[in-house]
Amino acid sequence: MKFIQETPRSQRSIFGYAIDDFVSKDHFARMVNDLFDTIDLSSIEDRYSELGRPAYYPKSMLKAWFYAYANGIRSSRKLAKLLEENVAYMYLTNLRRPRYRILCYFRKENEEAMAKIFARVVHILCELGFISYDKSFVDGTLMKANASKRRTRKKGKVKEEIVELEEKIKQKLKEYFHEVEEQDRREDKIYGDKRGDELPPELASEIEKGNLKKLVEKAKLKIEQEKADAIDKKMKRIEEDYELLKEMEEKGVDEINFSDEDARLMKHGQGKAVPAYNGLVATENQFITGCLISQDKSDDYSLLPVIEEVEEVKGGALKPGTPVVTDAGFYNHKNLIGLDEKSLEGYIPKKIKTEKKPFSKDKFKYLKEEDVFLCPAGEKLCFSRYVTDKRRGTVYRIYRRGDCRGCPYFGECFKGRSKSRAIWEDGTIELVEATRERVKSERGKFMMEKRKTEVEPVFGNLKHNMGYRYFLLRGKNGAKIEWTMMCTAHNLRKLWVMLLQRAGKSKMSTKALIENLIDSRTREIIPINLLLKNLSINIQNFKEQFCQFLSKLVFWVKTLCVVKIF
CATH class of the missing domain: 1.10.287 (Helix Hairpins)
Structure with a gap:
């Protein structure tokens, strides 16, 4: 036997209680239990050996861990204590009480399971209609590592x-x-x-x-x-x-x-540098659709990896024309080119520093028909030559005016010994212009305002309400495991609130809502072997309950016979 046999929650003990009585029908723990029961973890269960002492059931351990993270608890010692004292945790693990070392080891060694749970929760959100992948808001936040700056x-x-x-x-x-x-x-x-x-x-x-x-x-x-x-x-x-x-x-x-070799010094809001990671998310309707951990101090080159993570969770590419909205920290030509290749609409404003400069490159208007740039003084900069940046592998077209010494802005527009201003163009001028116009449009302004109510509340909930401002696990893999669990916990909490609102309007339990909205689709998702396994468990439960009924029946018959004799 691979796993310790668990008692069915509906089965009553000799003292008359059932585990199912521990929590109310609209309790958060019940929703977590019902939702996790729809997830296939056979690939993880197959890793366990038939030899040796039976292990704790992985799904029960995952239920306890994610329920704990949803309540702001991530210490294995605290979780082990709650499994002995709190009825909601007892309900999720069927009264099993693993030691804290087992809980800690299970979390560290099951990165695949954490990612699978996150993806499955996102799929359920999609099935319930809470997300539709018709837009994506991306941002990052600094998360302190479990390390000292002195090290x-x-x-x-x-x-x-x-x-x-x-x-x-x-x-x-x-x-x-x-x-x-x-x-x-x-x-x-x-x-x-x-x-x-x-x-x-x-x-x-x-x-x-x-x-x-x-x-x-x-x-x-x-x-x-x-x-x-x-x-x-x-x-x-x-x-x-x-x-x-x-x-x-x-x-x-x-x-x-020396404490965490993967952590990097990053500046937080107060301007002090601390060992940290960059926690990135993609959101829709304040639900997290993709999460990623980066070691980069800025967001410059993190946009495309986040979009790829969203597509991996979704199981396919985003629809052409899907808006991708970010702040100015993600603005660079590589991101613009990457979004254009994926046929996605990028709403990325340019950095404020360059916008305020009176003679920055964006103040030079490109005339496509003549292939020239028009400077703020009204003079034309014509194509001069090609220059190759060997380090980046980029070919630039250089546009230059013959002589700028007679210009009233000479000395302000550019500095150096050169006689004229030069514009370096890497072939993205049309893409840059299109992005700028898109951001300045009415739809762009709406998207930028919408971004403030999409990503920022998610970070506020994670950091302020749930208390997640730093990681406990060390190393990039440890940080990735925790970040995935935090984001999943956020989705679970928000899903529960939404289901409670729906249940109040329809006067149905959260379980009934999940069954009505998910069951018809999960039949196609759950493999045949899992269905057969569940069927065998149900048959076994029926046998046990029937045997209990027969034993009670025999007891009462004997009692009646004894009474009749006397």
């Missing part, structure tokens, strides 16, 4: 420390040699023409006893400790720094934290 070393600082230590070693060596010279001078004054190696009487007696070797070793150790210890410590520190630099080069990073 972070930067490549530049390490190099400076190596130079400083080498200078200190050189200084120590100079002092040592100077001291040796001074010692020689003092010995010359004391011994004069004598060799200075004549033994004093106390040492002569030790030699006679055969202890010369011992005295020499003792003297040698004393000299090494006094003169070489400080240098040895610094040399060891230099070797450690060189090993650290080598590790940074191999990983291609500029900094490393």
Whole structure:
């Protein structure tokens, strides 16, 4: 047997109670239980061996973990305690009480299960009509890592420390040699023409006893400790720094934290840098449709990975023309090109700093018919030549005016020794213009206002209401597991509230709503082997209940017979 056999929740004990009586019909724990029962976890269950002691049922562990995260609890010790004290948690695990180490290990080793649960919850939201993938709002937030800033070393600082230590070693060596010279001078004054190696009487007696070797070793150790210890410590520190630099080069990073090697120093709202991760989400109707963890300090190159994550969860590409709305932090040409290749409408405003500059590139109007740029002074910049950026692999078209020295804005428009202003174009001018016009349109203004009520409330709920401002698990994989669980917990909480509202209007229980809205579709989703498994469980439950009924019937018949005899 792979798993510990669980008692059916509807089965009554000898004391007359059933586990199903622990929570009310509209309780959040009941919704979590009913929803998780529709998820196929056979791929995870198949990893367990038939040998050894039966394991706890994975689905029950997942129910407990996600219910805990939805209530702002993520400590395995606290969860283990709640499984002994709180009836809602007991209901979800069928009175099973795993130890905190088992709970902690299960969370760390089941990244696939967490991602699968998130995707399945999103699918259910889609089936219920709460999301339709007709728009996507993307943003990121800083999440502190479980690491100290003091444990972070930067490549530049390490190099400076190596130079400083080498200078200190050189200084120590100079002092040592100077001291040796001074010692020689003092010995010359004391011994004069004598060799200075004549033994004093106390040492002569030790030699006679055969202890010369011992005295020499003792003297040698004393000299090494006094003169070489400080240098040895610094040399060891230099070797450690060189090993650290080598590790940074191999990983291609500029900094490393000894507590969490994947965390990076990022500035939060107060301007202080802390080891952290960038938690990214895509939302629709305040439900999270995609979540991702990034090590990048900015959002510049995180948009396309988030969209790909949404498509992976959805199980297919987004419809052409789907609006993708972000803030200015995601604005760059790579993101614009990527959205255009996917046939998605990007609503990405340009950064305010460049908008305020009177002579920035966007102030130069491109005339497609003439293939020229028109500057703010009304002069034309014509195509000059091609330039290839080998590092980025980008080919630029250079547009330049012959001579700008007669322009009234000369010296303000550009700086340097050049006689004229140049515009570097990478072939995205039409795409940039289209995005700018799209953002400035009435629909664009509506989308930008809508974004404020889409993503920001999600982060507010996660950080303020649920208390998730930092990660407990270390490493990028650990942060990804926790971020997925946090986002799933947010969706579960919001789904429960929406179902309660519907249940109040229709006067139906949340379970009945889920069954009416999901069951007809889940028959196509649940595999045949899972249906057969559920059928066998139901048959077994019927047998057990029937046996209990027969035993009670026999008991009452015997009782009646005894009463009749007397």
